[in-house]
Amino acid sequence: MLERKISRFGVLILIFVLPLCVLAQKGEKIQTVVIDAGHGGKDTGALGKVTTEKALNLAVALKFGAYIEENLPDVKVIYTRKTDKFVELSERADIANRNNADVFISIHCxxxxxxNSAYGAETFVMGESKNEKNLAVAKKENASILLEDNTDAYDNFDPNSTEAYILFSLSQSLYQSQSLNLADKVQKQFSSKGRHDRGVQQAGFLVLWKTSMPSILVELGFINHAKEEQFLNSEKGQTQMALSLYRAFADYKREFESENHTSGQPEVSEKPASSEVGDTYFTVQFASRDKKVASTDKAFSGVKEVDVYEYNGAFRYISGRFATKAEATKRQAEVRKLGYTDAFVIAFINGERGTIKQAEEALKK
Ligand SMILES: [Zn+2]
Known part of the structure; x- marks a missing residue:
């Protein structure tokens, strides 16, 4: 019986993976992202005391998408749902596949x-669950298909059978390393804002299995942890989580495109420093605005690796991320030549503004 199932899965793997091999050479730019707010309609997802998972997922998904639309106008954002409606797991993945999306991000709680027994955020990629805890998360999220009228798309997959999950490990995605990279960036952003970091995990999620591009499933936090529910249900909490997702996505895009040398910027012979530094770095602040304009705005054309952050109620525009002050000072000179004569070097420590000295000390460790 097990063998029969394996061979059936084997056929499925061929069906799903072979076309992927052809697609493995995807475009050189990140042009389309599918944002998937988990659950919806009759499928409430997990329940909190005052809210539902489906509502929190949607709120964060819409905010996250809006940040991309505002700041990365070259990226098309597609939502699997923008309202409180039921969407099958296979349809969510199909939306991404049909649109030839470059990234798929599923948002859950x-x-x-x-x-109140666990808290914090974690991000999953498709893979074999290494422990009971991860298996339990996948089982819970996959249980959505029990509410679907037609489950043919899943080849009789039983979301409660542990054996079915063992078979999943055979179908690891071709995009696993890219998915892991994106997941890692998401967790880094979460933790830089003080969220408890539960790490990057792997488990067999149907919705990820069915996608043919780098894909992750984010668990924002625990809805049945009173404090986390309050946080995730607040404007502040939702904004923070959505901004973290946005920054991780923007980082991933920038890194991906710089590795493919199609960033639209003049090509540089050495790898941009931004892909090598972590959350503690030096950068050059060159402009400040009360109203936000996209970092890709043509007003800033000529300035390399523009990013924006909010500080003391204004939007500050920065160029590059560097591991040393000397590299940042070089960039400062370049930016000043472009007319930003007040450009100056600043530092971030663990994603927060700090002094140059603090950054130098943190980087020594
Ligand atoms: Zn969920």
């Missing part, structure tokens, strides 16, 4: 059997 976690819960535990015992309320």
């Amino acid at each position: 976690n819960s535990t059997e015992t309320p």
Whole structure:
């Protein structure tokens, strides 16, 4: 029986993976992202005391998408749902496949059997679950298909059978390393804002299995942890999570495109420093605005690796991320030549503004 199932899965793997091999050479730019707000309609997802998972997922998904639309106008954002409606898991993946998306991001909230027993954010990629905890998360999220009228798309997959998940490990995505890279960036952004970091995990999620591009499933936090529910249900919490997702996506895009040398910027012989530095770095601040304009705005054309951050109520525009002050000073000279004569070097420590000295000390460690 097991063998029969494996061979059936084997056929499925051929069906799904072979076309992927052809597609493995995807475009050199990140042009389309599918944002998937988990659950919806009759499928509430996990329940909190005052809200539902489907509502929190949608709120963060819409905010996240809006940040991309505003700041990365070359990226097309497609939502699997923008309202409180039920969408099959296979359809969510199909939306991404049909649109030839470059990235798929599914947004969820976690819960535990015992309320208030766990908290924090974690990000999953498709893969074999290494422990019971991860398996339980996948089982819970995949259980959505029990509400679907027609489950032919899943080849009789039983979301409650552990054996079915073992078979999943055979179908690791071709895009696993890219998915892991994106997941890692998401977790780094979450933790830089003080969220408890539960790390990057792997498990067999139907919605990820069915996609043919780098894809991740984010668990924003535990809805049945009173404090986290309050945070995730607040404007501040949703903005923070959406901004973190945006920054991770923007980082991933920038890195991907610079590696493919199609960033639209003049090609540089050496790899841009921004792909090598972590959350503690030096950068050059060259402009400040009360109203936000996109970092890709033509007003800034000529300035390399523009990014924006908010500080003391204004939007500050920066260029590059460097591991040393000397490299940042070089960039400062370049930016000043472009007319930004007030450009100056600043530092970030663990994603927060700090002094140059603090950054130098943090980087020594
Ligand atoms: Zn969920």
